[in-house]
Amino acid sequence: MAEGSEKIEEVFADVDSSEKGLTEEQVRERLDKYGMNELKETKKTTTKDVFVRQFKNFIIWVLIAAAFLSLLVEEVINFWVIMVITFIVVMLGFFQEYRAEKAMESLQKIVQPETTVVREGKPRNIKTKEIVPGDILVLESGDKISGDAVVFESVALRVDESALTGESHPVGKGKSEKIFAGTQVVHGKCRAVVVNTGMDTKLGQIAGLIQVKSEDTPLQKKIANLSRSLAILALVASLFTLVLGLVEGAPLEEMLLIAIALAVGAVPEGLPLTMTLTLAFGMRQMAHHKAIIRKMLAVETLGSTDIICTDKTGTLTRNEMTVEKIFVNENIIEVTGSGYAPKGEFLKDEQQFDVKQDPTVERLLQAIALCNNSSLEKRGDEWDVVGDPTEIALTVAAAKADFWKDDLEDSQPRTEEVTFTSERKQMTTVHEREGSLISFTKGAPETVLDGCDRMEISGESVSLNDEKRKHIMDKNMEFASSAYRVLGIAYREDPDMSSEDAIEQNMVFLGLVAMIDPPREEVKEAVSTSHKAGIKVVMITGDNQETAKAIGASIGLFDHRAECGIPAHVNVADEEKVRRIMEDCAVTGQELDELDDEEFEVLADHINIYARTMPEQKLRIVKTLQKNGHIVAMTGDGVNDAPALKKADIGIAMGIKGTDVSKESSVMVLQDDNFATIVEAVKRGRAIYDNIEKFTTYLISRNFTEVILILLGITLLGFELIPLLALQILFINMFSEIMPSIGLGLDPPEKGVMDRAPRDPKESILNRRNLVMMVSNAVVMASAAFLVFISSNPAENTQLARTLTFATVVSMILFVPFAFRSLEKSIFSRGFFTNRVMLGGVVVSFLLTLSAMYIPFLSEVFELVPLSLQQWLLPLGVAFCTMLAIEGVKAVTRGVK
Incomplete structure (x- = not known):
């Protein structure tokens, strides 16, 4: 057993808890006993x-x-x-x-970090300071660990412990191993039971080392x-x-x-x-x-900002995804209803359609519910949701057909997960069903299709030839050009469990799910105000280029066509490639990688949209724009956004969906994740x-x-x-x-x-x-x-x-x-x-x-x-x-x- 590991059964007994977490009564008693999960400042500015x-x-x-x-x-x-x-x-x-x-102290209290825990068997988002021994932490890549805890479930978990040990390389963690407050999950996910909080943590013992001198x-x-x-x-x-x-x-x-x-x-x-x-x-x-300003220097720099590089989802849009269309069996099924209430109908050719009559549609809806880490629970008259908005939309769509995630997981328990990353662009879960294994995959349609050699039509598995692939990608482009975010869905019975890559090969393609996240009402005016102020707005998204362009057009991102026009003189080797990219003011992450630094410097001032990009590419975008003489504001929410946020003149973290690392790397935090707030x-x-x-x-x-x-x-x-x-x-x-x-x-x-x-x-x-x-x-x-x-x-x-x-x-x-x-x-x-x-x-x-x-x-x-x-x-x-x-x-x- 690794250093710091303990028998998980003994840990649960010591803290009087279980995998279902604590009751509200237990939480109240422990808050009285242990106090808030906070570090006492060793050197505070006195009167x-x-x-x-x-x-x-x-x-x-x-x-x-x-x-x-x-x-x-x-x-x-x-x-x-x-x-x-x-x-x-x-x-x-x-x-x-x-x-x-x-x-300043009161401003610090406004942005109170939150952590996902399990209480009474259900995931809950709570203030980090309210965590008590016995709580069950639900951690994913990018989350800061808020208490000393022992892992009892993990998937490819790696933790950055440099804050405590000085060791720069992430440390792999498995079941029964200890993780510590103040460290960071950099890969994978886990569930862990809290054993110490506040000043009783390892971080609390060396709290004096983290006090920062104000300058x-x-x-x-x-x-x-x-x-x-x-x-x-x-x-x-x-x-x-x-x-x-x-x-x-x-x-x-x-x-x-x-x-x-x-x-x-x-x-x-x-x-x-x-x-x-x-x-x-x-x-x-x-x-x-x-808008919470973490460093006063931002006040001086804000007035000089001439480019705002912004994420799309949740910043330019509402971050309330709703599934509206499903492409399955080479037909389109419409899904009615909006928001997170699981109320709506499935329509085919404008007629009500019973999804349980078609095995492929039924399998697709089960797939989007099971290959999913969100939760949906009714509390009183309201539906309580926890998770990524895209996954919540999928869970809600399945629930509209009476496929409830909790019930499905009881009959088909998860045994493995290949986590989503921005590089892989897909996620896979493996489940046990009737004595055998079945895997479900969701992700970018082109990526999912690459791992498929067959497709299913009305319950029958057929060969996935070039013609069918083209038809699927044409439908994907059609959805994307109407501002839909599109996911490809696939499955495989008895997957090859020899490696993560093998699990996602030789799959059967089920269909496409198209969801929409409409632009915020106030964003169009905010973009217009930015243009009047001489500020260029640049959208950076992991979504399809056509989806991004459709959203961009709807919010007036291209009002100033001069920003997108081809330069009078393009002094680069591949002029045709540059002209192709600049015709629609957009570039994909793959095209960006193909550009050398000189070409990109020519293009950077004329691009309004970066689509299918990876967070690591944000840093190159920032550096190039700064090299061209611009003062750049950059938004971000993930761990991989941190380098770009630090490099940007104004790093802007998302207060709602942002990770602790992104917030600590920024000079400004948006409480509402709203682009209009940046402009204000x-x-x-x-x-x-x-x-x-x-x-x-x-x-x-x-x-x-x-x-x-x-x-x-x-x-x-x-x-x-x-x-x-x-x-x-x-x-x-x-x-x-x-x-x-x-x-x-x-x-x-x-x-x-x-x-x-x-x-x-x-x-x-x-x-x-x-x-x-x-x-x-x-x-x-x-x-x-x-x-x-x-x-x-x-x-x-x-x-x-x-x-x-x-x-x-x-x-x-x-x-x-x-x-x-x-x-x-x-x-x-x-x-x-x-x-x-x-x-x-x-x-x-x-x-x-x-x-x-x-x-x-x-x-x-x-x-x-x-x-x-x-x-x-x-x-x-x-x-x-x-x-x-x-x-x-x-x-x-x-x-x-």
């Missing part, structure tokens, strides 16, 4: 970690340094005010990051580097001004205060905070739309990046407004007449900039966000247009504020002039942030009232700044005087004109990149 992380921000240290410089020159009020405001910045950052951490995304690093660069620039400008003043004989204390004012003016305190909140909110919004995620990703551009350009414009304003005052009026003091600048930065910038970060998507080409991934946040806008707007706002200052006769009443200047800069938050809601479109196209967060933030910010002017204690601290209603006309009027000037800058820079 303290989040708080300490705030002090890794270079900007915070600049503010602290400014505070202590104030203390050095005995400006105690400055010291305390700067420290208080720094504390507010830290706490705001802390609370927002803490909320982001909690949001900042490229986008976060880009923003952090930008903040650091701006802070350094502020320090350089401050030191330069300090040295210049001292050389000209200005007092040290006065110059230090000016240096502090400059440093405070240029530091973008709100940038990291707004970034954190925008990403957290954006990911939360995507989750509400059924791209739209949201574009909107998030747009918002990052908006608040970044706005914040830096505002910060440099104050820097330019101070430099203008020093240069033109001397060191005595600074338009704003350090505390006034800090107050503006804190209360008049951050809340509007958060409003910009949470701005709803602009109309037309999906009517433009994808963003260049190499493009900087401060691209040429944004840089021009930033500098121009900063100069406009600073000049407007400086004009108010000098027109207020600062030499005569400096405090009033500074108050009017302060009021002007503050008043700009009533108008300017709204101009930044679009960096191209007019403010009047977006409106003032469609972003409630910004509207609320602007009002609250303005009221807070008014308090600094009208509450005596605060006005004394900030050296401001209350203004009369008449005096407010100047700052408000100038602020409004500033907004109009910014609109003019937008008009000039529109279209610049």
Whole structure:
């Protein structure tokens, strides 16, 4: 007996279970006793970690340094005010990051892995965390093993144990051998009884090794580097001004205060905070739309995606297969009814047909029920199904003729199974019947036909000649061209059991089963939206080429014929072969293998459908499209999809039918397996990046407004007449900039966000247009504020002039942030009232700044005087004109990149 093996009878006795699994009462008792099947995190981000992380921000240290410089020159009020405001910045950052951490935890809970178990003799899909000792696991290729268990049934089982042992080669497992939580079934299938869960598993004992350290995304690093660069620039400008003043004989204390004012003016305190909140909110919004972003970098990449490679079944279609036609005895039988309720009739020549009167039809229906791993069970008024939708459709079709899978398996128990693989394209089961063996096979018609030398017609076995083969394949093509998925069905009495290949030779062909999985209603519009957004949609499927083309045509995949046209110059050896493939924008997996890399690079940009492909070919498709300069999103659900998902710029796993490996290899998980959700995620990703551009350009414009304003005052009026003091600048930065910038970060998507080409991934946040806008707007706002200052006769009443200047800069938050809601479109196209967060933030910010002017204690601290209603006309009027000037800058820079 192999290492780790145990007598299965003793195992069942130890865990008080059987092959029929546990009862619901036993499950409840064991959940109370053993707890949930979860690993306890050895290192979790704590509240303290989040708080300490705030002090890794270079900007915070600049503010602290400014505070202590104030203390050095005995400006105690400055010291305390700067420290208080720094504390507010830290706490705001802390609370927002803490909320982001909690949001991420809640997102992780949304995608809860499921496992198939047997309970009370029936297969059930349950949450993995609800597994208890004694449960019976039903595992297939691609499934992650969710508890330590002992195998009692297996078919060609191989397990990847590299997560535990480091051994890269899969390990074969048989009856009575142990399999472990955290490992992966890579081939075959099995049933196993769980013996340990949670922290009692082998994985639980080394749980600390699987904790993953979170890292900042490229986008976060880009923003952090930008903040650091701006802070350094502020320090350089401050030191330069300090040295210049001292050389000209200005007092040290006065110059230090000016240096502090400059440093405070240029530091973008709100940038990291707004970034954190925008990403957290954006990911939360995507989750509400059924797209779970596992890695924040996907947000940045989504806006650049220009090709979406998508599976067909369940993603473009409903994944609700229904058998509608059966080709048997060289005739077509219609099957009525839809969905998974086994209600319907069999019609031949539009007349009701008794399938049990024909032995071949009867045998075919028994074959599709027995060569099948799905289950159908009535629970109350609903039919409960477990399994692959194709197999469920076959089980339901057989049940419509009163051939129930459970009853058939009782009379013809399964003894062997040759599992389906994407390479073999067929599956075979062997059954014992009346003392002998019989095998049933289903799969791709051409593959099944290759293993047949005879066919059965009305109970008689006849030779399968070339004419009959052609007739069958013509009928297959006819079905496929009408969007049907077609399976060939065959059997063999007394099969050769010497090898898997031998079992599937010398078979008798029974017929074709045609089923349809209609496109999702919302997919056609989603494909159209993708085309408008400059995104090409590529279908990759294992189905027949004609079926794929029919589905593609029905959802508008070929709306842009330019995508499919033959290139003007085809520089390849076999031009005719290339032209043949490109005539219908489709290629089969076999044709793909026949293309060399140079030919495929020419073709790749012009192909919309890959049919009869294997998962391994997805990786070649991704690599070639990326080599051609595309940003590729790729969907997948199986183990073999993992390399392509990792290689793709956006790997997208299916949340419903996806394996654990595919989910772990992806950056995005679709909760509903729906193509329209991908398009919605791209739209949201574009909107998030747009918002990052908006608040970044706005914040830096505002910060440099104050820097330019101070430099203008020093240069033109001397060191005595600074338009704003350090505390006034800090107050503006804190209360008049951050809340509007958060409003910009949470701005709803602009109309037309999906009517433009994808963003260049190499493009900087401060691209040429944004840089021009930033500098121009900063100069406009600073000049407007400086004009108010000098027109207020600062030499005569400096405090009033500074108050009017302060009021002007503050008043700009009533108008300017709204101009930044679009960096191209007019403010009047977006409106003032469609972003409630910004509207609320602007009002609250303005009221807070008014308090600094009208509450005596605060006005004394900030050296401001209350203004009369008449005096407010100047700052408000100038602020409004500033907004109009910014609109003019937008008009000039529109279209610049």
